[in-house]
Amino acid sequence: METPELNHFDVILIGSGTSAYYCATPLLEAGKKVAIIDSRPFGGTCALRGCQPKKYFVANAEAVAMGRQLVGKGIEAAPRTDWKALQALKGEFLEGRSEEEVEDWREAGATPIRGEARMVAEDAIEVDGRRLTAETIVLATGGTPVQLDIPGSEHVGVSDDFLDLPDLPERILFVGGGYISCEFAFVAAHAGAKVTILQRSDRILKNFDGEMVGVLLEAAKELGIEIRTEEEVRAVEKVGEALKVTTSTGAVLETDAVFEAAGRAPNLSVLDGHDGGVETNRSGVVVDEFMRSVSNPRVFAIGDCAASGMDLAAVADEHGKAVAKSLLGDELVRPRLEVVPSATFTIPSLASVGLGEDEAREKGLAFQVHKNLSISWASSKRIGENHAGYKVLVSEEDGSILGAHLARHDAAEVINVFALAIKHGIKADDLASFPWAYPTMSSDVKNMVG
Ligand SMILES: Cc1cc2nc3c(=O)[nH]c(=O)nc-3n(C[C@H](O)[C@H](O)[C@H](O)COP(=O)(O)OP(=O)(O)OC[C@H]3O[C@@H](n4cnc5c(N)ncnc54)[C@H](O)[C@@H]3O)c2cc1C
Ligand SMILES: NC(=O)c1ccc[n+]([C@@H]2O[C@H](COP(=O)([O-])OP(=O)(O)OC[C@H]3O[C@@H](n4cnc5c(N)ncnc54)[C@H](O)[C@@H]3O)[C@@H](O)[C@H]2O)c1
DSSP, rough: OOOOOGGEEEEEEESSSSHHHHHHHEEEEEEOOOEEEEESTTTHHHHHHSSHHHHHHHHHHHHHHHHHHBBBBSSSSSOOOHHHHHHHHHHHHHTTTTHHHHHHHHHHOOOESSOOOOEEEETTTEEEEEEEEEEEEEOOOOOOOOOOOOOOGGGGEHHHHTTTTOOOOSSSEEESSSHHHHHHHHHHHHOOEEEEEEESSSSSOOOOOOHHHHHHHHHHHHHHHEEEESSEEEEEEETEEEEEETTTOEEEEEEEEEOOOOOOEOOOOGSSSOOOTTEETTTTEETTTTSBBBOOOOEEGGGBBSSOOOOHHHHHHHHHHHHHHHHHHHSOOOOSSOOOEEEOSSSEEEEEOOOOOHHHHHTTTEEEEEEEEEESSSSHHHTTTTOEEEEOOOOOOOOBBEEEEEOOOTHHHHHHHHHHHHTTTHHHHHHHSSSOOOSSTGGGGGHHOO
């Protein structure tokens, strides 16, 4: 029989993803008694089923793309993806990761628990038949793919399934034209699959600048990725080994695999049965500016399960850090998310930070637009890049950077320079005159603002 003290914690974190990591670490360093619970292997989406494993596939596709682009320009034969070997490499990265993480938490003084947690009171949860109470409960439960409600949905996979494909199907159809589909589409197409994307509205990647998406669309077209906009899936039927996809336009498309990435919903199964006094809406747990539940002050929500901000790893991290500071200090602390760069790991990658052109106009700001294709630049030529461009908005008032939008190799790296410039008020002139290590992708920044 366990004593009540063993079941009472300063903080219980439900979820062991990146937001939980950044929240729990300072709490443990400060000597707090912390339980971390996860129903799946420890580590969460980013480390095990998202950002990190995905980058193995992206790195492979980038190598193949670059090799192919340079055939006849110093490379003799185009490289090809060995999908099984790539899966093995990714497997090596994941092997033992969760177990190590559990061990690390134990060494740091936490109580890691594997099991499905449910709120049973405003200050209590149940997991694995145990009732645990806490001064503070932090929900860090992430998100799950939005499930398609269509006949034949049992034949439709999600991102986890794509990342674990033992063999690459010849033909793949992705439902949704957002981050996940677009990234996977370039991976699959560069690895040799015939890829189709179905996008419900009139354009893909709506969070990104339309002209930069245009650059990506050219690359997709050249690679043979078919992007069908204003078209939804209505039904999927298995016919022999193939799948027949009927769409909203009446088209019937034959493919070998269908994956849906039509957005992710907050995972709030922890509130099934008892809501713990925690108010939620479609976007997640309703929180105040400090990530505290508006209806139960004992509960905080961080990362993708909170109805706040973009579902990105760095945002989740910042939520976690802010909540830890709030719990350790005398005052509540807001996450610092005034400037959040974002990128798609497509080929080329798209990246964006700050205001879009339309947004800046709606705000009535006076600004110059520095934009162009950059395929004639040495940085593109030396890697055989055929699709690249940039758009930077510079304030006419004080020369500050209002927004930056890139479509090119390493855009996801270079965007961080613009993000820091926006955050710290570094002006276009400063960027233009800085002695960048040369020649690098970031030294091109001076040509984008001059
Ligand atoms: C394919 C893919 C690629 C992505 N790529 C990027 C990228 O390149 N860059 C980027 O910034 N973001 C990316 N993201 C988004 C990023 O992964 C998420 O924003 C981030 O992981 C959210 O972290 P989190 O801590 O909120 O939740 P998660 O990491 O999702 O962790 C939540 C955990 O809670 C557990 N859980 C849920 N309910 C319960 C319960 N009742 N009891 C016990 N445990 C529970 C789950 O098992 C899960 O492990 C990607 C996402 C996907 C799916
Ligand atoms: N590089 C990154 O930072 C990265 C990578 C992957 C995922 N993520 C995060 O994960 C989240 C989820 O990614 P996602 O790609 O699933 O969602 P998303 O929100 O990026 O895109 C979903 C797309 O699907 C479309 N759609 C919705 N329902 C549809 C339907 N029935 N038929 C056809 N199209 C439909 C939407 O209009 C939208 O364009 C992202 O919003 C992002 O926050 C980030």
